[in-house]
Amino acid sequence: MDADHMQAVAGAVAYLEKLLAGDPRPRVGLTLGTGLGQLAGRIQQPRRVPYRDIPGLPVSTVQSHAGELIFGRLGSCQVAALAGRFHLYEGYTPRQVTMPVRVLAELGVEIFIFCNAAGGLDPAMEPGRVMMIRDHINFTGCNPLTGPNPDQWGERFPDFSQAYDPGLMELARQAAAENQVPLYEGVYVGVPGPSMETPAETAMLRGFGADAVGMSTVLEVIAARHHGRKVLGFSAISNVNRPEAMEPAPLELVIANAQKAGAGLGAVIQGVLQKL
Numbered sequence: 521m522d523a524d525h526m527q528a529v530a531g532a533v534a535y536l537e538k539l540l541a542g543d544p545r546p547r548v549g550l551t552l553g554t555g556l557g558q559l560a561g562r563i564q565q566p567r568r569v570p571y572r573d574i575p576g577l578p579v580s581t582v583q584s585h586a587g588e589l590i591f592g593r594l595g596s597c598q599v600a601a602l603a604g605r606f607h608l609y610e611g612y613t614p615r616q617v618t619m620p621v622r623v624l625a626e627l628g629v630e631i632f633i634f635c636n637a638a639g640g641l642d643p644a645m646e647p648g649r650v651m652m653i654r655d656h657i658n659f660t661g662c663n664p665l666t667g668p669n670p671d672q673w674g675e676r677f678p679d680f681s682q683a684y685d686p687g688l689m690e691l692a693r694q695a696a697a698e699n700q701v702p703l704y705e706g707v708y709v710g711v712p713g714p715s716m717e718t719p720a721e722t723a724m725l726r727g728f729g730a731d732a733v734g735m736s737t738v739l740e741v742i743a744a745r746h747h748g749r750k751v752l753g754f755s756a757i758s759n760v761n762r763p764e765a766m767e768p769a770p771l772e773l774v775i776a777n778a779q780k781a782g783a784g785l786g787a788v789i790q791g792v793l794q795k796l
């Protein structure tokens with residue numbers, strides 16, 4: 521965590537502060553995942569900022585991720601939505617992956633809601649449904665906090681005994697019940713990808729106690745918690761992997777099922793925002 525990284529974050533924050541000028545600051549940061557871009561369409565009075573305009577921010581290379589920051593209102597809440605994220609498998613470093621989170625945290629975001637598309641590991645799951653992330657396993661082999669600690673941002677050894685906020689999870693359960701959205705709860709394991717899991721890896725991850733597997737989110741959650749922000753997380757279950765009957769999960773299927781889950785997930789998130 522070198523001075524360059526902190527300076528890059530400060531530069532991006534200064535650019536966005538100037539752009540927002542007198543506008544209200546976002547309270548909630550929302551990371552949309554694969555197939556979940558439709559949520560962005562619900563944001564009122566959107567002010568869209570392409571990532572390429574923000575100094576120091578990498579440009580997203582994945583086609584299914586638009587690569588823009590959208591400021592606006594969702595329900596009664598001022599939000600900043602990240603449509604497009606940076607993944608380790610694209611070749612980005614853990615710091616680059618977590619830079620948007622650092623920027624939004626420094627801009628004053630208090631709560632982060634992270635969404636992703638993930639493969640279900642619990643054989644009882646159905647694709648197209650939503651899992652609230654109760655806890656995670658960082659199996660990426662890296663950590664965005666490696667290196668000198670920026671004390672202004674957070675502690676050297678941040679606590680992770682309760683990374684996902686219990687109060688926010690309770691609001692999500694209520695919002696899901698009110699909107700008749702079935703909600704799984706479970707453990708998300710983050711892997712580097714981009715190769716999908718073998719049957720043996722799938723059995724191993726399930727044995728670890730994970731309920732869903734994906735290639736994002738854990739590093740961002742680590743950065744947000746390090747920064748002292750509250751976190752809520754959801755996986756759109758796009759495919760379900762069973763070691764004894766593995767099937768390919770092509771990107772089109774992942775996107776289609778994430779979109780299917782996205783409708784219910786949008787209702788849950790809006791419900792949570794209304795209750796804040």
Ligand code: HPA
Nearest residue numbers: 637638639733734735758
């Ligand atoms: N494995 C890893 N990442 C994923 C999957 C999967 O099965 N589905 C969606 N993202």
